[in-house]
Amino acid sequence: MALVGSLRKELAEAVASSRVLVVGAGGIGCELLKNLVLSGFVHIDVIDLDTIDVSNLNRQFLFQKKHVGKSKAQIAKESVLKFCPKASITAYHDSIMNPDYNVEFFRNFTLVMNALDNRAARNHVNRMCLAADIPLIESGTAGYLGQVTVIKKGVTECYECQPKPTQKTFPGCTIRNTPSEPIHCIVWAKYLFNQLFGEEDADQEVSPDTADPEAAWEPEEAAARAGASNKDGDIKRVSTKDWAKSTGYDTVKLFNKLFKDDIKYLLTMDKLWRKRKAPVPLDWNEVYNIDFLNAESCDSKAEFTVVGLKDQQILDLKSCAVLFAKSVETLRARLAEKGEKAELVWDKDDPPSMDFVTAAANLRMHIFSMNMKSKFDVKSMAGNIIPAIATTNAVIAGLIVLEALKILSGTVEQCKTVFLNKQPNPRKKLLVPCALDPPNPNCYVCASRPEVTVKMNVNKVLVQTLQDKILKEKFGMVAPDVQIEDGKGTILISSEEGETEGNNRKCLVEFGIRNGSRLQSDDFLQDYTLLVNIVHCEDLEKDIEFEVVGDAPEKAPQKLTEDPEKNIANGSDDGAQPSTSKAQEQDDVLIVDSDEEPSSAVSDINMEDRTQKRKLEQEDDHIRAKRMRVEQPADQDDDIIALD
């Protein structure tokens, strides 16, 4: 047998002549590029829309401090060429969802490897690879955990065959009226930022919700309240931003409105506070003068203690108020500088933006009797930060290349999904390979004629909502074209700009859409057609605009079972099977999305979908129970018992 390094000659040749695409040059991407060139891959395209941030440097090792602000794809390429100048790398500082990267583009490659951190892009690449019939290696990491899997059209499940849990959202009245957890206050503060400085969104109201069904003693009362406040033309009619502008963003007025007047209004909705602790309004003058009223607070003045990071200190009430005032002033000035119709975009890495949310959220937490949170913790929650380290990414990127080699050897049937756990499972496995599942015949993406049924109120849902929330956000399309199957082929939505603009604010019913209507939705870039069946429904829950039939409210993660076959290979027992155990491997980690709020550095590049899904890591209950049983009680002299 001829070997080139560790590889058989034929495989080494296949590797050298292949052309591969790496989507993402971040945590996994850097490690992956390194592994690819060292393994003999030559023709590599790498694409990433992001620029380098200092928080990347603990793991994205191709970058140094001096590269902060520069294109990840470009610098990654330059760094790799330093230790492997023979590699032929093409770098794109761009979004993979750009229509330039069409099916033809994808067909250039022998295989595609994702190194992404958000679901929208994963869905998109999934569809492009299906359309081009190119194998795709998917992966993800979060903290100590990671996963790699292989997707090949017609052979394996595609990325969207199994429904993935969607981002957790909170009902409007929880955010606006009755927060009970810090996250509710943080979401409120982010909404407030947008209402004051950014793009105003009807779904991001911060003022008390008078239509809260829980607030009404009699059912008619809620409607009456809502009606009354509209008639009075109170603050709700004037946009928050306009009101703020009219006061010149006066911080005292702003503070008193948000943290005193609005809270007092909430208190009048007394039914809400029958079983809950009522909020306590704050007055600017009282808070600001705390020093004189209460000697104790002098000790709690924000001093940097030695123990934690500066950002990990929890501020006292007055410091919060001061921080609020300061950040409002800074943001106001920035907005004014930008001009008349300017809007700011919230960015967790921008100190005033972060200060604003920290302060506003903490003030609200105080009002609602919650323990306040440090800026460090608020940043984690507000920015959906996924902790990340180099070693997890290194392991996953190594596994990706090993799967790639199997594909290039022509042995896709040997490919596996591999999970990386934090601790070995009861069968001593730290890395758990599992057989790949065949495609789901009912998959709404890769089935031969995908179809879904969606419940909605056709009298209320706007065409815009259908396009943005349903087709793009829920069903992952980037540029949908929609035709009504009404015998006339009426065009409802055109992906060409301007063509169907006029339809956006109209309700579906105005186009004759009713119960039983069918909409043919196409995304030509993804070469994807989805037939949408409409079911008219008038009693969906509040805040819910549509429901996909077949979606359970909280879908359990797919239980992947280990292939028993692979443990019994030709009489050479791999030995790791406890002879008495019949338990099936059920260690699951979903492919995790990091979905960090991107820094404003990327706001220049047009991103179609900035989904804000939080990382979800779920263990099968069975395994959780098992792990709890072997836990030792908290005792200093405990020994670890190796799980046999």
Added chain:
Amino acid sequence: MVEKEESVISEEEAAQYDRQIRLWGLDAQKRLRGSRVLLVGMKGLGAEVAKNLILAGVKALTMLDHEQITEEVTRSQFLIPVDSSEKNRAHASLERAQYLNPMVEVKADNENVENKSDDFFLQFDAVCLTCCSRDLMIKIDQLCHKHQIKFFAGDVFGYHGFTFADLGVEHEFVEEKPKMVKPSQEISDGPEAKKPKIDPNETMMVKKISSFCQLKDALEVDWSGEKMKNLLKRTPNDYFLLQVLLKFRTDKGRDPLPECFPEDSELLLQIRNDVLDSQGLSSDLLPDDFVSWCFSEMAPVCAVVGGVLGQEIVKALSQRDAPHRNFFFFDGIKGSGVVDCLGVK
């Protein structure tokens, strides 16, 4: 032992290490900051471990390697620039290693580890050996074990790799566990809850101890006797593969080379027979085809093993989270990674 730095973490460090501090906490980061590590052998695996430790933010890393660069090494080592004027593996890796994180003191030493005095090792909190002979590893482990220095070893042979750890008889560490919140507790994150629930934001640290054996005991398991039959069934055959490859290394003074494939694979089969026979074991434990998969260092395997090994060193130095005890075996063909405990009484 690890110097406990009392000073505050700088703004620069807080910004750079943010994503890992959010994972393993500030205390762990501080302990890393006070740790000095010796890394022996700067081939593919060594480069991976060096990268991982430097990025993690240890105080100092010394890369010790007396060998010269060869063509084979440039294929699997990303710290050595192609136009390097340095001939020694450690020195050639120094510049790019330092660039990974200027806050770490990175040093290169081109002496042979065999010639280092005992005292040399005492300046380190952890020692990690790659590319070393079995006898040398055993000897250095004994020294480390005696002086409470964390000892690690690792190697990659083709598609296979292994790591070993000896953290001493009483390795202390903490684990973070969720706190159960009772309704009567003063601290609460919201209005009165009606029943106790696990508050995901509240956690507590639980102290634990783990006990490790020396490498000698781990490699010299006596398989005779009825009781051992069960253990044998559950032991990955990678363990025996390791023994064969270490013997090859001792006998030939090098690892199997692709250009010597015919004669080296012949020798490997011979050694397999000798090693298994001498322990009263059947050669079925390692079927002949093993020879196809253990030549040269595969880059992706170095990445996987280097990642696991790097993280084990980080865990041991930061004394946080349960260490793997005491072997990790990786089979790149099957994609299996197994932690096994051998030699511990």
